[in-house]
Every structure is written in structure tokens, then in C-alpha cells.
């Protein structure tokens with residue numbers, strides 16, 4: 001286990017309208033009363049239309065939950081119909097934003113360049129990007145998972161300065177493990193998370209590499225989180241399905257017992 005503060009981020013994806021989102025975040029606040037929240041950072045990433053409600057609930061209840069968005073526009077403002085900008089998200093009290101999720105890459109044609117622009121748009125708005133990287137099944141079968149993932153990492157962080165690099169969160173999410181119930185083994189997760197840290201060290205030096213939190217994502221649940229978190233280079237989890245149930249997600253946040 002690492003010395004970095006663990007981060008458990010729940011990606012709600014396109015689930016829960018604002019009323020359901022409100023119920024979930026309030027219930028999560030209740031469930032987190034059993035968790036030592038000074039030892040773990042708990043984050044939710046609701047759909048855009050739920051964020052204002054989540055903000056109100058978190059502020060009113062002083063809940064130990066940070067929140068953010070699942071995507072961000074590359075642009076700051078203007079004629080980009082349907083987009084939501086970084087400044088709009090920070091005005092809602094968001095602190096995190098997922099960038100380059102495999103579903104964005106796969107279904108919305110997000111290229112390395114777009115992902116890199118979004119990482120920079122997040123920093124420009126004072127948000128911390130959670131940059132998602134990870135290989136599809138064919139690359140894993142071909143033994144090219146590390147190479148593939150590091151190429152996405154390098155594309156995503158291109159042009160960041162040292163301060164930005166120190167702050168970014170990287171989520172290693174093998175595509176074959178997302179929403180499939182097929183979790184990577186702790187050793188598989190460690191192999192790639194360690195390779196990500198080594199790549200950061202080669203580019204930015206030991207201080208940055210030692211500071212960056214590298215999460216694992218892909219079918220994480222309360223039943224498998226502890227063994228993943230035992231690994232030296234796994235600093236938390238990006239959680240999809242299991243973040244939609246307050247009790248289950250609170251158990252994930254409370255993996256330290």
C-alpha cells in the first residue's frame with residue numbers, strides 16, 4: 001500500500017436523474033459516517049444535470065464528498081452546442097473531471113489530441129483531471145498492454161508543466177474489465193500502474209512520480225478493492241456500477257476497515 005491519500009471516484013455514467021442522484025448522494029453521506037474520511041478521498045462524478053443538486057446536498061449537509069464531471073469541453077466558451085465548459089464546472093464547485101474515459105474514446109471519437117486538450121482545459125479552469133487510460137482486449141492478448149497504455153498516458157499529459165503533472169490523477173482502466181465483471185488481478189493492475197509511475201518519473205522526475213495518484217478501474221467492488229489497494233502503486237479506484245449503490249460505494253471508500 002502506498003503513502004498517498006487513497007482516492008475512490010464513482011463514475012455514475014448516464015445513470016440517475018437529479019432526484020435519484022440527490023437520494024444517492026445523501027445516502028452516501030449517511031453511509032460514510034462509518035468510514036474514517038480523513039484517510040480517503042471520496043469523489044462522485046454525476047451526469048451534468050445532477051451536479052447542481054449534488055452541490056447543494058454536499059454543501060448543506062457538509063458531506064465528506066468531492067464531486068466533478070464525467071467530461072469537459074476542450075473550449076472555454078462560445079458556439080459549441082451541447083458542450084459544458086471547465087469554468088461552468090468550477091462555478092458549480094466541481095474539483096475533478098474525468099477525461100478520456102474509454103467510452104468517450106470509443107463512442108465519441110475522442111482522439112489523443114482531444115484528450116490532451118481536455119486535460120489542459122481542466123487545469124485552466126482549476127479542476128483536477130482524472131485521465132483515463134487502458135488497453136482493449138486485443139492489446140492485452142498481444143502482450144502490448146503496457147506499451148499501449150503508456151502511449152495514451154504520454155499523449156494525454158503532453159505539454160503539462162511540473163505543477164500540473166504533480167496534481168493530475170491517472171486512472172488505469174483496461175477496457176476489457178470495464179462493466180464486464182472481469183476485474184484485473186491485483187498483479188495485473190500493479191504491473192501497469194507501476195509502469196505509469198515509471199513513465200512519469202522518466203518525464204517529470206521522482207517528486208512528481210511519487211505524488212501522482214494512479215487509480216485502477218474495471219469492475220471494482222467492495223469484495224475486491226482491498227486486495228487491489230494492497231499493491232504499492234495502486235492509489236485508489238475509479239468505480240462505475242458499484243458506485244450507484246451508496247452502501248457498496250461507502251464500503252469501497254472504507255476498504256481500510
Ligand code: PEP
Nearest residue numbers: 178179217218219240241
Ligand atoms: C468505469 O466506468 O470507469 C468503470 C470502471 O466501470 P465498472 O466499475 O462498472 O467496471
